[in-house]
Amino acid sequence: MAITLTLPDAYGFVLAAATSTFFVNILHMARTGKFRKESKIAYPNCYATHEQAEKDPAAYKFNCAQRAHANFIENQPSALGALFIAGLQFPVAAAILGASWSFGRTLYLYGYTGGSGPKGRTFGAYFAGAADFALKFMAAYTSIIFILDN
Template sequence: MPTVVTVPDEYGYVLLAATSTFFVNTLHAILTVTARKAAGQKYPIAYASNEVAEKDRKAYLFNCAQRAHANFTENLTPFLGALLIGGLKYPDAAAGLGATWSLCRAAYAIGYSKKGPEGRVIGGTIASLSDLILKFMALSAGVGLALGW
């Protein structure tokens, strides 16, 4: 017998939280392009060399902006999976955690790009906690569907 998954009425909020990540990605792109230009780093160079970054604060901050963007993309897929799966059972909580994640990832991006690694701590910590809770919500939703509860 097939299993029917019903999308809750509030699932639109989950989709809005997912959509917010598009704009966080755009923020990362703007921060990285701006830092690249300020540092005089030409394409296709992904990062300034250590020798250059150690002597040039702008090159160092370009590397920080690049790393922040890379970290965002590394975390985006599992975050979206947890958000979309967890949101099937807990749409309001998932949407709230998803919005929190996006706001904190924006703070992470700005902090890391402007101040270096120390600027990422608060945004990164709260985003990571939101993500972890979403992963457990997704686990609960998956187990509940598999076991019929």
Template sequence: MAIIQIPSEYGYVLLAAVSTFFVGAWHGGRVGAFRKAAKIPYPYEYASYEQVQTASPQNSKLMLAFNAAQRAHQNFNENLPIALGAMLIAGLKYPTAVGVLGAVWSVNRVVYAVGYTNSGSEGGKGRYYGALWMVSHYVMILMAGKAAFDFAMA
């Protein structure tokens, strides 16, 4: 059985992990603001295709921006558990690298969301500006797998 020692640099990992909490809260507030502007009442998750098609051009644009903000937030929520788990596991072995990758992940989740909402009427193509989150995401997953394997073999 391996004895796991928390490296002194693990604080970087925790800072990166905590940054995701702020990004998640920011996403929620952003969706709320776009919901209000688009006049989409609760409990409706999105503006429907029919609503968007029959709205005035200005309202249609607001609805598409809301849909894009909502989708960016959901994409964030879908990927957050994996990113946090990977950070916390990989950070035991590679704390400085994971601290940097986690920060890159968080910053690019914001870039992704802003790009997505600013290009909602174009299918959200602006989200690709924040695609670096995905690179850091998969690198952290691989690092977590390597760290877990090394701990299991110790």
């Protein structure tokens, strides 16, 4: 059975919010690259060793940036999926939550790589996490509506 899918007029906002995540990824790449250069951790090493990080604050910051980036790319696919699905039923709300997720992930990055290390990521994690949680519930609700309407 074929399904015709008509996108809401405001779905462009959903696409804009999704696109913002690509630029957050670029921020992560740039910040991680900056700290890699400062710490002199050569490729292909993904992280500074424990000993290097204990002795060199630049190596420790590189590890924080690398972990923040890894966490971002671990979470981006499901956040985008929830955004795209939720946006079918609630385009403006989903777009606002998607943009909030991107903003929260930026706070997460700068908090993690600031002077506080892992503790600095907390506010951004909660901010992005709340947006992500809401998007996932909206996506589930949208999925149920699609199932029941067919």
